[in-house]
Amino acid sequence: MRTLLAAALLFVAPFANAAHLRVHGFVTDACSREPLNEVLVRVYKDGVKQEAFTTGNNGHYSVALENGGHYIIRFSVAGRVTKCFSVDTHGPSWENDGSLKDLEVEMTLFETVPGVDLSFFDLPMGIARFTPMTGFLAWNAEYEARMKPEAERLMAEVMARRERLAALHP
Numbered sequence: 001m002r003t004l005l006a007a008a009l010l011f012v013a014p015f016a017n018a019a020h021l022r023v024h025g026f027v028t029d030a031c032s033r034e035p036l037n038e039v040l041v042r043v044y045k046d047g048v049k050q051e052a053f054t055t056g057n058n059g060h061y062s063v064a065l066e067n068g069g070h071y072i073i074r075f076s077v078a079g080r081v082t083k084c085f086s087v088d089t090h091g092p093s094w095e096n097d098g099s100l101k102d103l104e105v106e107m108t109l110f111e112t113v114p115g116v117d118l119s120f121f122d123l124p125m126g127i128a129r130f131t132p133m134t135g136f137l138a139w140n141a142e143y144e145a146r147m148k149p150e151a152e153r154l155m156a157e158v159m160a161r162r163e164r165l166a167a168l169h170p
Contacts, residue, residue: 020132021089023103024062027055027075030110035059039077039109045069064100067093067132072124080109086124093132101135103128113161120150 027039039055043063055061065071067089076082085105105126112118125147127140 025105026059030108044072085126
């Protein structure tokens with residue numbers, strides 16, 4: 001009986017402190033909003049890669065994040081600009097709270113353009129803060145406001161460069 005109870009506890013223990021935040025959504029083309037297949041999704045916790053997987057035919061991804069970590073979720077595929085966002089799950093939590101909150105994020109990727117430095121997009125495009133005790137999630141609006149002008153400037157440069165290249169190679 002004691003062995004059976006120990007075996008049952010070993011099976012249940014990993015789920016007692018289940019992840020409190022599930023991040024999911026679709027990776028799409030920035031222009032058409034069509035799903036992108038086979039996008040590499042890498043999840044880093046506190047700077048260490050935790051997992052990597054690819055989106056399926058519908059561009060869907062889903063990952064469960066544990067409390068107490070700083071995560072970067074990075075999306076990349078050949079021929080497109082790599083982008084990421086950040087989620088901080090540090091904070092107090094209720095003991096044995098196994099509830100799961102959902103965060104849906106669409107990540108749009110666009111094709112790279114020769115001659116345009118797009119390394120800016122290596123920075124997180126958004127920073128979210130999840131408070132485990134309350135389940136409250138907030139995006140850092142100040143950060144987004146600082147990022148938006150440069151992202152818009154670069155997107156305008158990308159569009160202009162594409163038009164110039166198309167005019168040269170009709």
